[in-house]
Amino acid sequence: xxxxxxxxxxxxxxxxxxxxxxxxxxxxxxxxxxxxxxxxxxxxxxxxxxxxxxxxxxxxxxxxxxxxxxxxxxxxxxxxxxxxxxxxxxxxxxxxxxxxxxxxxxxxxxxxxxxxxxxxxxxxxxxxxxxxxxxxxxxxxxxxxxxxxxxxxxxxxxxxxxxxxxxxxxxxxxxxxxxxxxxxxxxxxxxxxxxxxxxxxxxxxxxxxxxxxxxxxxxxxxxxxxxxxxxxxxxxxxx
Amino acid sequence: xxxxxxxxxxxxxxxxxxxxxxxxxxxxxxxxxxxxxxxxxxxxxxxxxxxxxxxxxxxxxxxxxxxxxxxxxxxxxxxxxxxxxxxxxxxxxxxxxxxxxxxxxxxxxxxxxxxxxxxxxxxxxxxxxxxxxxxxxxxxxxxxxxxxxxxxxxxxxxxxxxxxxxxxxxxxxxxxxxxxxxxxxxxxxxxxxxxxxxxxxxxxxxxxxxxxxxxxxxxxxxxxxxxxxxxxxxxxxxx
Numbered sequence: 001x002x003x004x005x006x007x008x009x010x011x012x013x014x015x016x017x018x019x020x021x022x023x024x025x026x027x028x029x030x031x032x033x034x035x036x037x038x039x040x041x042x043x044x045x046x047x048x049x050x051x052x053x054x055x056x057x058x059x060x061x062x063x064x065x066x067x068x069x070x071x072x073x074x075x076x077x078x079x080x081x082x083x084x085x086x087x088x089x090x091x092x093x094x095x096x097x098x099x100x101x102x103x104x105x106x107x108x109x110x111x112x113x114x115x116x117x118x119x120x121x122x123x124x125x126x127x128x129x130x131x132x133x134x135x136x137x138x139x140x141x142x143x144x145x146x147x148x149x150x151x152x153x154x155x156x157x158x159x160x161x162x163x164x165x166x167x168x169x170x171x172x173x174x175x176x177x178x179x180x181x182x183x184x185x186x187x188x189x190x191x192x193x194x195x196x197x198x199x200x201x202x203x204x205x206x207x208x209x210x211x212x213x214x215x216x217x218x219x220x221x222x223x224x225x226x227x228x229x230x231x232x233x234x235x236x237x238x239x
Numbered sequence: 240x241x242x243x244x245x246x247x248x249x250x251x252x253x254x255x256x257x258x259x260x261x262x263x264x265x266x267x268x269x270x271x272x273x274x275x276x277x278x279x280x281x282x283x284x285x286x287x288x289x290x291x292x293x294x295x296x297x298x299x300x301x302x303x304x305x306x307x308x309x310x311x312x313x314x315x316x317x318x319x320x321x322x323x324x325x326x327x328x329x330x331x332x333x334x335x336x337x338x339x340x341x342x343x344x345x346x347x348x349x350x351x352x353x354x355x356x357x358x359x360x361x362x363x364x365x366x367x368x369x370x371x372x373x374x375x376x377x378x379x380x381x382x383x384x385x386x387x388x389x390x391x392x393x394x395x396x397x398x399x400x401x402x403x404x405x406x407x408x409x410x411x412x413x414x415x416x417x418x419x420x421x422x423x424x425x426x427x428x429x430x431x432x433x434x435x436x437x438x439x440x441x442x443x444x445x446x447x448x449x450x451x452x453x454x455x456x457x458x459x460x461x462x463x464x465x466x467x468x469x470x471x472x473x474x475x476x477x478x
Contacts (some may be wrong), residue, residue, distance in 0.1 A: 018276070031434055037281070037428030041399040047392055048363040051321045058325055061317035076317060078300035084291045154287055166273055185459055187315040189276030197273055199425040 015125030022148040047081060049123040052079070056122040064091060065103045069111035075118055077102075083121045085148040113141040120154050126161075136165040147181045166193050176215040187219075191226045200227075259308045288362040291318070295361040303330060308350035316341075322360045323388040332422060352380040359393050365400070375404040379416060386420045398425040405432050411447030415454040426458075430465045439466075 001009075010168065011017045055061075055076070060075035083160065088102070109183045116127050117139050130138060146155035162174050165188060171225040175190035177183070194200055212219055240248075250256045294300075294315070299312035302477070316427050319326040339355065345353065355366055355377050369377060378397045385394035401413050402425060417426035433439055451458055 029430075029435060029437055030406055033432040034403065035426075036272075037405070039364055039423035040428045040431070041395055041422075043395045045397050046288070046363040048291070048322075049285070052287070052318075055321040056316060060320070078294060079291075079318075081299070082294040083287075095323050133310060153283060155346055155446040156280060156282045160282050163276050164273065166271055166272055166276070172293045183280075185280035189273075189279045192279070193272040196268060198268055199272055227316045231387055 002037055010204070010213045026197070049125065052122040052203050056118060063102060066106055066114065066124055067103065068114040069110035070174075071114075071165070073111075073114060073118060075121075080121055084151050086149045091164065109145065110141065113138060113145060116142055117145055117154075120157075121122065126157065136170065139165065140174070143177060143183070155181070155183070156185075159183045166190060168199065168202045168208070171203055172206075174210040175219055176212060178211045178217045179216045179230060187222075191223060195226055205238055241360045252399060275279045281458060288364065291361040292358070295357060305345055305353065306342065307348050307353040310350035310353075312350075312357060314354060315359075319360055323390050325388040331378065348384065349380065352377060355381055356384055356388070356393075359390070359396075363392070364412040365396065371404075374400065375409065378415060379413070382416060382422070392423070394420070397422075401425055402428045405429060407438065407441045407445055407447070410442055411445075415451060416460055418455045418458050426461075430462060432467055433462055 006012060006017075009017070021069040025208045048062040059074040062076055064075055064077040064211075066075065077087075077091040079091050079175070119125070119127055120142075126135075126138075126142075143155060143162065146152075146158060159188075161179070162177075166174055166189060171190050171193055175187060178187035178190060194203065209220070246254075248256070254306040258268065290364060298313040301315055303314055303316040303319070305314065305358060310341075316326075316330040320331050321327075351373075358364070359365055359381075365374075365377075365381075378400045382397040383392060385397060398417070401416075405413055407426060410428065410432055414429035414433075416422070417429060448459070
C-alpha cells in the first residue's frame with residue numbers, strides 16, 4: 001500500500017490503524033486431520049511363515065532329499081542352514097561334499113518327527129492337526145531333535161508344550177528328559193508338580209520313581225531339596 | 240476280608256459297620272500343580288524373519304542376480320517366487336529360460352527401493368534405518384513396486400505408512416498415487432485430511448490441486464462429494 005493511499009484510507013483514525021491477524025496453527029490442525037484417518041488401512045499380520053509353508057509343501061526348487069524312518073522328504077538346503085547351525089555345517093560346511101549329491105540319511109528319528117521339524121524350520125510353528133496324545137509324544141521327540149540341531153527356540157516351544165502335558169504317568173519321563181537336555185524351566189515345572197504329597201504318592205504307585213532312579217538318579221536329589229524347602233516354608237508359616 | 244474275620248471284628252456293631260472313603264480329586268489337584276508351573280518357560284517371539292534376513296545379507300546360496308539402478312543384488316529365486324506370483328512367473332515360469340542364467344535387469348527402479356523390496360520379501364518388514372523423509376519417499380515408490388509384483392501385504396504396509404506422511408505438501412501426490420493404484424484406505428485418508436477448509440486453502444496455495452487436476456481429475460469429483468457430505472453433516476447438526 002502506498003503512503004498516499006494509506007493517508008486517504010478510512011482505516012486510518014487519529015494517525016493510528018489496527019492490524020488484525022488470524023493465526024491458524026496448521027501443524028496441530030494437520031495432526032488432527034491425519035489422526036482422523038488412522039485405522040483406515042488394515043495391515044494383516046505377517047504372512048512370511050505361510051508363504052514358506054507353501055514352499056515346503058510344494059517342494060518347488062527343493063535341492064536336498066532326506067530319508068527318515070522309511071519316508072522321503074524334500075527341502076531347500078539354504079533355508080535349513082539359515083535356521084540351524086548344525087544343518088549349516090552338515091549341508092554347507094567342509095563335510096558337505098558327501099551330501100552334495102543331495103541325499104541325506106537320518107537315523108534314530110521317526111518320519112512324523114522329522115515332518116514336524118521341517119514345518120517348524122519353514123513356519124516357526126508346530127503342526128496344528130495333532131491329537132493331545134500325539135502332541136505330547138512328538139514334543140518329547142522334538143525336544144531331543146531341537147537339541148541335536150541347536151534350534152533354541154524350537155526347544156523352548158517344546159518345553160512350554162510339555163509343561164502342559166505333565167501328569168502322574170508322564171512326569172518321570174518328562175523330568176528325565178528335562179535333566180538330560182538341560183531344560184531348566186521344564187525341570188522346575190516337573191519338580192513343582194511333584195512337591196504335593198498326594199501327587200508324589202500317585203507317581204510312586206505308578207512306578208515313576210523307578211524310571212527316574214534308573215535314568216536320572218541326580219534328579220531325585222533335586223526333588224528331595226525341593227521337598228525340604230517346601231517343608232521349611234510350611235514350618236516357617238505355622239511355627 | 241473273610242466272613243468269619245468280619246464277624247469277629249470290632250468294627251461290626253449291632254450287625255452294622257461303617258466304611259469311610261477318603262477321596263482325592265486327583266485331576267483337579269494335578270491341574271492346580273500344573274498351573275503353578277505356568278510361565279516357567281519363556282518362549283521368545285518368532286525369529287524366522289531374522290534368520291531369513293541374515294540369509295539375504297550373507298547371500299549364501301543365492302542363485303539369481305538383479306541389476307537395478309546401477310547396483311547388483313543377489314537373492315534366492317525360490318524365496319522370491321514364494322512371496323510374489325510375479326517373481327514366480329518371471330523366475331520359474333515358462334519364460335524363465337531367458338533368466339535361467341540368473342541375471343535379471345530391472346528398469347525404472349531405484350537401487351534403494353529394490354533393497355527395501357528384498358528386505359520385505361525375506362523379513363516381512365521395511366528397513367528401520369531410514370529418516371522420516373526417506374521413509375516417505377521409499378514408501379511411495381514401494382507402493383508402486385508392490386502393485387507391480389502383486390505383493391498385497393507390502394502394499395497395505397506402504398498405504399499405512401503413507402497415511403502418517405500426509406501433509407499439505409504431499410497430499411496431492413499421495414492422493415494421485417492412491418487413485419492410480421486402487422488404495423481405498425489411503426485415498427479415504429487423503430480425502431479426510433482435505434475436508435477441513437483451512438487445509439484445503441493451504442493445499443490450493445501450494446498448487447497441489449494443479450497436480451491433482453493434471454494427474455487424476457477424477458479424484459477432484461470425489462473430493463467435491465466428500466465436502467458436500469461434510470456440509471450436509473454440519474447442517475444436520477446445526478439445523
